Amino acid sequence: MSKTSLDKSKIKILLLEGVHQTAVDNFKANGYTNIEYHPKSLPEADLLKAVEDAHFIGIRSRTQLTEEVFEAAKKLVAVGCFCIGTNQVELYSALVRGIPVFNAPYSNTRSVAELVLGEMIMLMRGIPHKSAACHEGGWIKSAEGSYELRGKKLGIIGYGNIGSQLSVLAESLGLEVLYYDVVTKLPLGNARQLDTLDELLAQSDIVSLHVPELDSTKWMIAADELKKMKPGAHLINASRGSVVVIEDLADVLKSGHLAGAAIDVFPVEPRGNDDEFVSPLRGLQNVILTPHIGGSTLEAQANIGKEVSEKLVRYSDNGTTTFAVNFPEVALPSHPGKHRLLHIHENIPGVLSEINRVLSESNINISSQYLQTNEKVGYVVVDVDVAYSQQALEALKQVKGTIRSRVLF
Numbered sequence: 001m002s003k004t005s006l007d008k009s010k011i012k013i014l015l016l017e018g019v020h021q022t023a024v025d026n027f028k029a030n031g032y033t034n035i036e037y038h039p040k041s042l043p044e045a046d047l048l049k050a051v052e053d054a055h056f057i058g059i060r061s062r063t064q065l066t067e068e069v070f071e072a073a074k075k076l077v078a079v080g081c082f083c084i085g086t087n088q089v090e091l092y093s094a095l096v097r098g099i100p101v102f103n104a105p106y107s108n109t110r111s112v113a114e115l116v117l118g119e120m121i122m123l124m125r126g127i128p129h130k131s132a133a134c135h136e137g138g139w140i141k142s143a144e145g146s147y148e149l150r151g152k153k154l155g156i157i158g159y160g161n162i163g164s165q166l167s168v169l170a171e172s173l174g175l176e177v178l179y180y181d182v183v184t185k186l187p188l189g190n191a192r193q194l195d196t197l198d199e200l201l202a203q204s205d206i207v208s209l210h211v212p213e214l215d216s217t218k219w220m221i222a223a224d225e226l227k228k229m230k231p232g233a234h235l236i237n238a239s240r241g242s243v244v245v246i247e248d249l250a251d252v253l254k255s256g257h258l259a260g261a262a263i264d265v266f267p268v269e270p271r272g273n274d275d276e277f278v279s280p281l282r283g284l285q286n287v288i289l290t291p292h293i294g295g296s297t298l299e300a301q302a303n304i305g306k307e308v309s310e311k312l313v314r315y316s317d318n319g320t321t322t323f324a325v326n327f328p329e330v331a332l333p334s335h336p337g338k339h340r341l342l343h344i345h346e347n348i349p350g351v352l353s354e355i356n357r358v359l360s361e362s363n364i365n366i367s368s369q370y371l372q373t374n375e376k377v378g379y380v381v382v383d384v385d386v387a388y389s390q391q392a393l394e395a396l397k398q399v400k401g402t403i404r405s406r407v408l409f
C-alpha cells in the first residue's frame with residue numbers, strides 16, 4: 001500500500017448524500033479509515049463546520065460547494081462528485097486553491113437513458129392519470145390519447161453520453177430520432193442532427209433534455225420554446241432543474257398545449273428524503289414526477305462509488321489528476337524508491353525555471369519531472385531521492401506563485 005506524508009488514518013474523508021458503500025470500502029482498503037459519512041446533504045452551517053478539517057469531500061448533486069465553503073475548507077486536497085454534473089461546485093474557487101475536482105462521467109448514463117425510455121412509453125399511453133384514477137377506485141379503459149412509440153419522432157436536446165445512448169435505445173423501439181446539439185455530433189443509427197432548436201421543437205412528438213447546466217442552458221426552455229412544441233407533445237427533463245422554467249411548463253400543461261411531461265430535476269430540490277417537495281407541477285395528473293433518481297440505480301451507484309473513490313485515492317497516493325474536470329491532467333507512474341513532490345502554482349511565466357533553480361541550488365537531484373498547465377494553474381511533479389524530500393519541499397514552498405505543495409512517500 002502506498003504511503004502519504006500525512007498518516008492516512010489522519011486524512012479525513014467527508015462523504016455526504018449517501019455515497020455508495022463501494023466508496024467507503026475502497027477508501028478503507030487503501031488505508032483511509034477516517035471517514036465521516038452522512039446519508040444526506042448537510043445544512044449550510046453544518047457543512048461549513050464539517051469541511052474545516054476535511055482533506056477530501058465526496059458529494060452528489062445536492063451539496064453546493066461554494067466559494068464560502070472552499071474558504072472554510074483550509075485542509076481540502078480534492079473533491080469527488082459521485083455523479084456526472086459538477087455545476088454544484090464552484091470549479092474556479094477550487095482551481096485557484098489548487099483543488100482538483102473529479103466526477104464519474106459515464107457510470108450512470110445507462111440508468112438515465114433507461115428511465116427516459118420507460119417514461120416515454122408511460123406518457124404516450126397516458127399512464128400517470130390512468131394509474132392515479134385506479135388508485136382512487138376509477139377505471140379509465142380508453143384508447144383516447146394513447147399512442148405507440150413506433151413511428152413517432154423523439155427530439156433529443158444534447159447528444160452527449162446520455163442523449164446518444166437514448167438515441168440508440170429509442171431507435172430499437174421504432175422511434176425516429178432527431179437531435180439538436182451546439183456541437184456537430186456523429187449521428188448513431190439513423191438519427192438526424194437538426195440545425196436549430198426551433199426545428200427540433202416544431203417536429204418532435206417527445207422532447208427529451210440532456211444538456212449540462214451552463215450559462216447557455218439556463219432557462220433555455222421557457223414559454224416561447226414550449227409554445228413552439230407540437231400541440232399534444234410531451235417534454236422530458238432528466239438533465240438539470242435550471243434548464244426549464246417550471247412555472248411556464250405548468251402553464252402549458254394546464255392549458256392542454258402539451259399532453260404530458262416527465263420531470264426528474266427541479267430548480268429547487270429538497271435536501272433529503274424527509275424534506276417537503278414543493279413544485280407548481282404537483283397535482284398535475286399528466287405529469288410523472290421523480291425525485292432526481294435518473295442515475296439512482298444500485299448498479300450505477302456502486303460503479304460511481306468505485307470510480308470516484310479510485311480517482312481520489314490515486315490522487316492522494318500518487319498525484320495523478322487524469323479526468324479532473326477543472327485541473328491540469330497528469331497521469332503519473334508509481335515512484336518506487338523515491339519521494340514525490342507535488343507543486344501547484346499560479347500559471348505565470350518563470351515558475352518551472354524557478355523550481356529547477358531552487359532544487360539545483362540545494363543540490364537536489366531530480367529523477368523525474370512532469371508538468372501540465374491550464375489557463376490559471378500549473379501542476380509540477382518532481383521525484384527526488386528519499387533523503388532530500390523535506391529539504392526539497394521547503395525549497396519549493398518558497399517559489400513565487402506557489403499555491404500549495406506536498407510530498408508523497
Ligand SMILES: NC(=O)C1=CN([C@@H]2O[C@H](COP(=O)(O)OP(=O)(O)OC[C@H]3O[C@@H](n4cnc5c(N)ncnc54)[C@H](O)[C@@H]3O)[C@@H](O)[C@H]2O)C=CC1
Pocket residue numbers: 084085105108109112157158159160161162163180181182183210211212213214216217220238239240264265292293294295296
Ligand atoms: N437526472 C439524473 O439523475 C442525472 C442527470 N444528469 C444530467 O445530464 C446531463 C447530461 O449528461 P451527459 O449526457 O453525460 O453529458 P455530456 O456532456 O456527455 O453531453 C451533453 C451534451 O449537451 C450538449 N450541449 C451543451 N450545451 C448545449 C446547448 N445549449 N444546446 C444543445 N446541446 C448542448 C453538449 O455539446 C453535449 O453533447 C449532465 O450534465 C447532468 O446534468 C446526468 C446523470 C444523472
Ligand SMILES: O=C(O)CCC(=O)C(=O)O
Pocket residue numbers: 060061062082083084085086108295296
Ligand atoms: O445521483 C445523484 O445524486 C445525481 C445524479 C446526477 O444528476 C448526475 O450524475 O449529474
